[in-house]
Amino acid sequence: MKNTHLSFLFLVFSVFIQCPIIAQQTTDKDNTATRYYKILLNPTNPTTYNEAIRYYRDAYQKNLKQKNYSRALYDLELLAIGKFNIGAYNDSEILLVEALKLTKKDTSQAKIATRKRIFYQLSLLYKNLKAYDKSLALQQRSLAYAETETDSAQIMINISNILREQQAYTPATDTLKYALRQLKKEQSDYLKAYILDNLGYTELLTNNDSSLVHLQESLWLRRKLNDPHGLFSNYRHLALYHEQADNLDSATFYASQALDLAYQIEDPEYEHEALGILINLNSDTLAQRFKVLGDSINAIKQANRNTYAAMEYDVEQEQQKTHVAKLESERQKRINTVYLSGIGLLIAIGGGCFIWMQQRKKTRLLKTIRQTEASISKKVHDGLANDTFQVLSELQNLNNVPEHILDRLDKIYIETRNISKDHSPLIEGANFKDQLTSRLNSYKTDQLSILTRNLDQVDWAMFSQLKKDTIYMVLGELLTNAKKHSEAGLILLSFETRSKKLHINYSDNGIGGPVIKGNGMQNMEFRIRAIKGTINFESESNKGFKVQIVI
Amino acid sequence: MMFKKVLIAEDLGWNTRNIEEEVKRLGAQEVVISEYCDDAYLKFLRAMNDGDPFDLLISDLSFKEDHRTQKLKSGDELITAVRKYQKDLNIIVFSMEERLQRIRFLFEDLNINAYVFKSRQSLKHLSAALDAITNDKPYISHQVAKALEKRHSLDIEDYDFVLLKKLSIGLSNKEVSDYFKEHDISPNGISSIEKRINRLRIQFKANNAVHLISNAKDLGLI
Known part of the structure; x- marks a missing residue:
């Protein structure tokens, strides 16, 4: 039962001294580091614990390589605390000794503080290993590094704790009294209350009457400080004091106060402790027996936990080995990945080249088609149309040629010209809008009105020569067809640019129906599809003819 | 010669x-x-x-x-x-x-x-x-x-477009004129509007205003 009390004391104390020092150093660390830092201070889960150990071990090695000794020391300290916290005291010791050696290389200002912390941690370690002399010696060594009264007071508290553990109560109280004298007045009531509390408790163990005075003084200070954790400790010690003095009412009073505070703190460990005292004060033998059993079971559990921790440690070492193996296999995998991604890249580049070449081939093909078309158009124009015209003019010069033959021939002449016109290319270099307008204008007659909407608004610079060629030809073909077959008097072409696409809507007021004869429709579809556009024909009898083109 | x-x-x-x-x-x-x-x-x-x-x-x-x-x-x-x-x-x-x-x-x-x-x-x-x-x-x-004709564009002007729209919802020439005045669209005199309608009738091969609107609608312009 004494042991539980002592470990409880240690718990309070370690919160007091250990964390603030290291927490300061973590402010600039990233989230992962902070998370692992917390895990090492309070290990709960073996997996995350091992991760944390690995994280700081890697960090330590990295910092050591970069000769960043302050950081490396910090990593070592954390590792040591981590090991300590799972009861791997031997490992913790090795790490701390290593850290102590490293401090000789560290040139930073924090060096002394670091050494002090290492000594403190080592002494804690030895105390837990019950190597009290060693522990005490270390505390005394760290005392040499103390710069302020606060520092030395803290170390002296540690020393007194060790001495008390050794049941050397007189030196323990002497140390505490010395520490108390070292503290200046009005300075650090917190520490003062702490020393007084410890002093009172140590005196309590030796049945010294001044115990009550010191405990009360500490209680008064802590009430002023409003320090619930400290107050709890005071109530506990006061309850114990009164229990020892057979003053059961007062003992119950303080124990109840401690219980209230435990509820306030909302920590079951505190509550458990307070209830334990209350049960001891109670005359209920069953409850007392229950508590004794509970304590001893807890002790066994604690022992088991320590073994478990050691086992965990072995597992961790195994995992370390697997980790190394895994790293190796990952390295192998990385090499493979490099090869694979290299191959992937080659395929991508190859594919890109292929698509590009296909595209180029297609563009070239389309150009060739255009050129062939242009040359056929010229042949039809210069050859066939001219010849027809020649025959026509010859016949005109002859007498007695029936008029209907001349008419038929004239039709043939016009038809050949139209064919040529539909396949004639744009005049290079000339303004596209003018050419298109001229082309559309050329279909206008007294019978056929051609209107456009927003043709002047289109930004033709946005479209490639190939696309402009296509638009010019397809609209020409559409109008040629309309003029020949639709019997329309009105044609509207509206233009609209929507998200970089040109929408052209053709509509007329002709007879509708299947107005595009022969392969005219297929021709237009071919042209539009070649430039990845779409063309839609819509025709209903007597409702005119409608075409939607998107390029 | x-x-x-x-x-x-x-x-x-x-x-x-x-x-x-x-x-x-x-x-x-x-x-x-x-x-x-x-x-x-x-x-x-x-x-x-x-x-x-x-x-x-x-x-x-x-x-x-x-x-x-x-x-x-x-x-x-x-x-x-x-x-x-x-x-x-x-x-x-x-x-x-x-x-x-x-x-x-x-x-x-x-x-x-x-x-x-x-x-x-x-x-x-x-x-x-x-x-x-x-x-x-x-x-x-x-x-x-x-x-060699004056190179006027085939485009229907926005003015004509609005005019046709207004006529299509049944506004009289006077009402269109009022609307144009209200919205600072010119010309907005009744006689100017009548002239524009006549020109549109020719462009749209329409015999009268009703025919004009029906043609414009058939073509999907309005």
Whole structure:
């Protein structure tokens, strides 16, 4: 039962001294580091614990390589605390000794503080290993590094704790009294209350009457400080004091106060402790027996936990080995990945080249088609149309040629010209809008009105020569067809640019129906599809003819 | 008749004969015929060097290509070449070309005097062209006359578009006028609006306002 009390004391104390020092150093660390830092201070889960150990071990090695000794020391300290916290005291010791050696290389200002912390941690370690002399010696060594009264007071508290553990109560109280004298007045009531509390408790163990005075003084200070954790400790010690003095009412009073505070703190460990005292004060033998059993079971559990921790440690070492193996296999995998991604890249580049070449081939093909078309158009124009015209003019010069033959021939002449016109290319270099307008204008007659909407608004610079060629030809073909077959008097072409696409809507007021004869429709579809556009024909009898083109 | 010496560049024999007969009938004393542009160009230069230049050039635009490689491949090139030496030479283009843009270019950039479109009436057009040149006027066959018309766009103006929209929802001319005034659209006088409607009726081949709206709707404009 004494042991539980002592470990409880240690718990309070370690919160007091250990964390603030290291927490300061973590402010600039990233989230992962902070998370692992917390895990090492309070290990709960073996997996995350091992991760944390690995994280700081890697960090330590990295910092050591970069000769960043302050950081490396910090990593070592954390590792040591981590090991300590799972009861791997031997490992913790090795790490701390290593850290102590490293401090000789560290040139930073924090060096002394670091050494002090290492000594403190080592002494804690030895105390837990019950190597009290060693522990005490270390505390005394760290005392040499103390710069302020606060520092030395803290170390002296540690020393007194060790001495008390050794049941050397007189030196323990002497140390505490010395520490108390070292503290200046009005300075650090917190520490003062702490020393007084410890002093009172140590005196309590030796049945010294001044115990009550010191405990009360500490209680008064802590009430002023409003320090619930400290107050709890005071109530506990006061309850114990009164229990020892057979003053059961007062003992119950303080124990109840401690219980209230435990509820306030909302920590079951505190509550458990307070209830334990209350049960001891109670005359209920069953409850007392229950508590004794509970304590001893807890002790066994604690022992088991320590073994478990050691086992965990072995597992961790195994995992370390697997980790190394895994790293190796990952390295192998990385090499493979490099090869694979290299191959992937080659395929991508190859594919890109292929698509590009296909595209180029297609563009070239389309150009060739255009050129062939242009040359056929010229042949039809210069050859066939001219010849027809020649025959026509010859016949005109002859007498007695029936008029209907001349008419038929004239039709043939016009038809050949139209064919040529539909396949004639744009005049290079000339303004596209003018050419298109001229082309559309050329279909206008007294019978056929051609209107456009927003043709002047289109930004033709946005479209490639190939696309402009296509638009010019397809609209020409559409109008040629309309003029020949639709019997329309009105044609509207509206233009609209929507998200970089040109929408052209053709509509007329002709007879509708299947107005595009022969392969005219297929021709237009071919042209539009070649430039990845779409063309839609819509025709209903007597409702005119409608075409939607998107390029 | 002011054309005494005429150069004809044309590769179709029968056409040439008709043209020759026509210009001779109109008083030309000397007609030189060439079937190739390069040849025509040489004849032109020769005549100029001899101090007896041509008064008139009648040229086609396209010439059939054959085994003889030509430096000047088309009528345009021939005209461009001769224009460098003789700015005041009368030139008539006699061709089937109907691309307005190209014809316009001949008038504007190469300063040809007349354009005769090859058709059943082309001989009549040729004499009309000679007549016009004599009177210092340009000539163009009616089939392609649009090449020289004022280049107004075919686009329906936004004003007309709004006007049609307003009429389509049943607004009277007066109401449209009020609406335009209210929205600072001009012209907004009733008479101006009536004039615009009349012009639109012609464009849309409509007999009256109702027909105009129905046509505009059928075309999907409004």
